Amino acid sequence: MSPSTVSRILNGTAQVKATKAAQVRAAIDRLGYKPNAFARGLVTGASGSVGVLTQDIASPFYGDALSGIESGLMGSGYSPMIISGHWRTDDEEHAVELLLSRRVEALIVLGGQLPEDELRGLAGGLPIAVLGRRVEFDSPTSTSLALDNRRAAYDLVTYLLDRGHRRIGHVAGPPDHVDARDRLAGYRQALEDRGLPFLPDLVAQGDFHEPSGLIGTQQLVARHPDMTAIFSANDQMAYGARLALYRMGLRVPEDMSLVGFDDLPGSAYTTPPLTSVRQPMAEMGHWLARFVVAQLTGQTVEPFQPQLKLHLRESVAPRRFP
Amino acid sequence: MSPSTVSRILNGTAQVKATKAAQVRAAIDRLGYKPNAFARGLVTGASGSVGVLTQDIASPFYGDALSGIESGLMGSGYSPMIISGHWRTDDEEHAVELLLSRRVEALIVLGGQLPEDELRGLAGGLPIAVLGRRVEFDSPTSTSLALDNRRAAYDLVTYLLDRGHRRIGHVAGPPDHVDARDRLAGYRQALEDRGLPFLPDLVAQGDFHEPSGLIGTQQLVARHPDMTAIFSANDQMAYGARLALYRMGLRVPEDMSLVGFDDLPGSAYTTPPLTSVRQPMAEMGHWLARFVVAQLTGQTVEPFQPQLKLHLRESVAPRRFP
DNA sequence: CTGTTAGCGCATTCAT
DNA sequence: ATGAATGCGCTAACAG
Numbered sequence: 001m002s003p004s005t006v007s008r009i010l011n012g013t014a015q016v017k018a019t020k021a022a023q024v025r026a027a028i029d030r031l032g033y034k035p036n037a038f039a040r041g042l043v044t045g046a047s048g049s050v051g052v053l054t055q056d057i058a059s060p061f062y063g064d065a066l067s068g069i070e071s072g073l074m075g076s077g078y079s080p081m082i083i084s085g086h087w088r089t090d091d092e093e094h095a096v097e098l099l100l101s102r103r104v105e106a107l108i109v110l111g112g113q114l115p116e117d118e119l120r121g122l123a124g125g126l127p128i129a130v131l132g133r134r135v136e137f138d139s140p141t142s143t144s145l146a147l148d149n150r151r152a153a154y155d156l157v158t159y160l161l162d163r164g165h166r167r168i169g170h171v172a173g174p175p176d177h178v179d180a181r182d183r184l185a186g187y188r189q190a191l192e193d194r195g196l197p198f199l200p201d202l203v204a205q206g207d208f209h210e211p212s213g214l215i216g217t218q219q220l221v222a223r224h225p226d227m228t229a230i231f232s233a234n235d236q237m238a239y240g241a242r243l244a245l246y247r248m249g250l251r252v253p254e255d256m257s258l259v260g261f262d263d264l265p266g267s268a269y270t271t272p273p274l275t276s277v278r279q280p281m282a283e284m285g286h287w288l289a290r291f292v293v294a295q296l297t298g299q300t301v302e303p304f305q306p307q308l309k310l311h312l313r314e315s316v317a318p319r320r321f322p
Numbered sequence: 323m324s325p326s327t328v329s330r331i332l333n334g335t336a337q338v339k340a341t342k343a344a345q346v347r348a349a350i351d352r353l354g355y356k357p358n359a360f361a362r363g364l365v366t367g368a369s370g371s372v373g374v375l376t377q378d379i380a381s382p383f384y385g386d387a388l389s390g391i392e393s394g395l396m397g398s399g400y401s402p403m404i405i406s407g408h409w410r411t412d413d414e415e416h417a418v419e420l421l422l423s424r425r426v427e428a429l430i431v432l433g434g435q436l437p438e439d440e441l442r443g444l445a446g447g448l449p450i451a452v453l454g455r456r457v458e459f460d461s462p463t464s465t466s467l468a469l470d471n472r473r474a475a476y477d478l479v480t481y482l483l484d485r486g487h488r489r490i491g492h493v494a495g496p497p498d499h500v501d502a503r504d505r506l507a508g509y510r511q512a513l514e515d516r517g518l519p520f521l522p523d524l525v526a527q528g529d530f531h532e533p534s535g536l537i538g539t540q541q542l543v544a545r546h547p548d549m550t551a552i553f554s555a556n557d558q559m560a561y562g563a564r565l566a567l568y569r570m571g572l573r574v575p576e577d578m579s580l581v582g583f584d585d586l587p588g589s590a591y592t593t594p595p596l597t598s599v600r601q602p603m604a605e606m607g608h609w610l611a612r613f614v615v616a617q618l619t620g621q622t623v624e625p626f627q628p629q630l631k632l633h634l635r636e637s638v639a640p641r642r643f644p
Numbered sequence: 645c646t647g648t649t650a651g652c653g654c655a656t657t658c659a660t
Numbered sequence: 661a662t663g664a665a666t667g668c669g670c671t672a673a674c675a676g
Binding site: 325326328329330333335357358360361362363364365366 | 668669670671672
Binding site: 034035036037038039041042047056057058059060063064066067070079080081082083084097098100101102103210214239240242243246265266268269270271272273 | 356357358359360361363364369378379380381382385386388389392401403404405406419420422423424425532536561562564565568587588590591592593594595
């Protein structure tokens with residue numbers, strides 16, 4: 001019984017007599033043999049894994065995308081190798097380095113700050129799928145899925161305007177974050193398209209986390225007592241805003257309308273449920289996973305256009321005219 | 323310039339003349355050389371990775387633990403390899419198989435259903451650290467960190483009793499989940515220790531997700547209009563309960579006190595902020611990671627006794643005596 | 645300080 | 661249908 005025969009049995013590479021196969025399987029069970037993925041990878045050059053660069057392993061935002069990736073990879077024979085970049089370029093670079101040295105066969109990048117050129121360079125070596133940013137690749141083996149943050153913010157603010165609101169505050173995200181800038185731009189444009197001025201001090205600076213939403217809201221209310229609605233650049237800050245209003249005795253939506261962005265799982269269960277815009281993170285992750293698998297196996301996938309969806313819930317009321 | 327010299331430079335295994343080192347690094351940059359972790363692992367027998375078996379990659383509950391593991395591993399030279407078991411025994415077994423074939427050097431198991439005997443068997447081969455279940459290992463290279471769910475539930479309910487509440491409902495978790503059973507047992511014991519009867523129909527059956535908390539609460543209120551407090555077996559169901567109360571026009575905490583369990587990140591920002599009990603998931607994950615690294619490197623770590631901490635927030639008020 | 649040699653465990657020729 | 665031989669890329673032991 002030679003090693004090659006065993007190899008053939010394990011991989012089904014060639015026909016082997018059934019008796020021998022059974023014999024070998026018995027021995028495997030008995031000895032608790034586990035094939036060494038390193039040795040196999042070394043000779044085949046295939047790792048069977050797809051690198052996933054996320055930003056925060058505990059983030060509810062990217063968590064959905066990770067679930068989607070998991071399900072998209074399921075049954076493909078590939079498994080994800082997940083590393084966090086913590087929104088820090090050097091962490092991200094280390095992560096990519098690690099993934100490459102582990103010989104991942106494709107890369108899925110969730111957000112982050114890696115320069116486009118670097119991504120394009122990587123795409124020369126393996127299929128890349130980017131979520132949350134638009135990146136143009138030369139080769140069709142790589143792709144990106146971006147959302148129109150600006151448009152979604154525009155729609156959200158327009159919705160408030162349609163309900164009669166005129167003094168609309170904005171709790172913005174970090175200015176070095178492209179999503180945050182786009183959402184701010186959408187807010188601004190929606191106002192201007194209705195002939196309303198953009199007032200810088202109706203914008204409070206946040207950092208996408210709850211406490212900054214709380215503080216920002218306190219500032220906005222203090223500066224503009226006539227404000228009737230707040231657009232928070234993400235749901236987490238909207239939660240902070242909600243609490244600030246509660247503390248100040250302002251009712252939502254009677255005294256203040258509130259809208260968020262991202263439609264986190266919890267947003268349907270706040271009091272009142274929060275109007276927000278849903279990015280189909282899980283679906284996008286799923287598709288990206290199927291995309292890279294398709295590249296790896298020489299198949300094709302149907303294109304996918306993610307749709308942002310407004311979830312109109314009870315946190316918004318028409319403006320009252322006293 | 324021999325391969326071994328390059329190897330020595332990359333690993334700092336031996337002294338190498340600085341000029342040569344610089345020369346090599348330049349070449350590495352120029353050629354975009356990436357060491358092959360497979361080949362390295364094959365010869366050293368070390369993968370540099372620690373397997374992590376979680377249940378749901380998007381779960382806020384385990385997410386914190388994962389963050390802790392990440393930070394505990396940071397700088398150790400080990401990186402996590404994360405696979406989800408989805409609370410399904412066969413998924414978990416596949417995950418372990420995969421991790422083993424990828425030659426992880428240690429295993430961190432978050433919850434799950436793997437039989438204890440199997441875990442003990444695995445512990446013969448590599449260090450294992452289990453979170454959320456008490457597992458007795460023969461060897462000191464493996465350990466487990468469990469929380470006293472029963473005690474925490476007992477404390478929480480006792481807190482409500484101390485505030486004068488007598489009719490306390492419970493939205494329970496899935497009965498096949500040991501945490502859920504322990505929390506129910508703590509609830510029951512707290513009542514009985516005060517001489518109060520345990521009423522089965524003051525318990526609604528939930529599944530640890532928001533909708534079941536909403537429905538369960540509706541049932542409880544319908545059955546027991548005189549109920550003044552609700553203990554939800556986790557925070558997610560408490561969010562559902564909160565919304566149910568809002569819909570019914572019951573105020574929290576004036577008309578109904580509400581407590582959860584887990585102290586999710588969002589619970590400090592609900593309206594009103596939710597009283598809950600905090601399991602130090604991140605700290606536990608951090609310690610478990612440091613524990614396995616210590617086993618791997620022959621060091622020792624100080625023992626760690628996780629402390630459950632009650633977070634008393636505004637969702638509880640003393641019972642009003644009309 | 646550095647080059648040479650051997651071998652990690654496996655899949656894959658090439659023989660038989 | 662199966663065994664023997666080769667090499668994947670790297671590190672460790674051994675010389676020098």
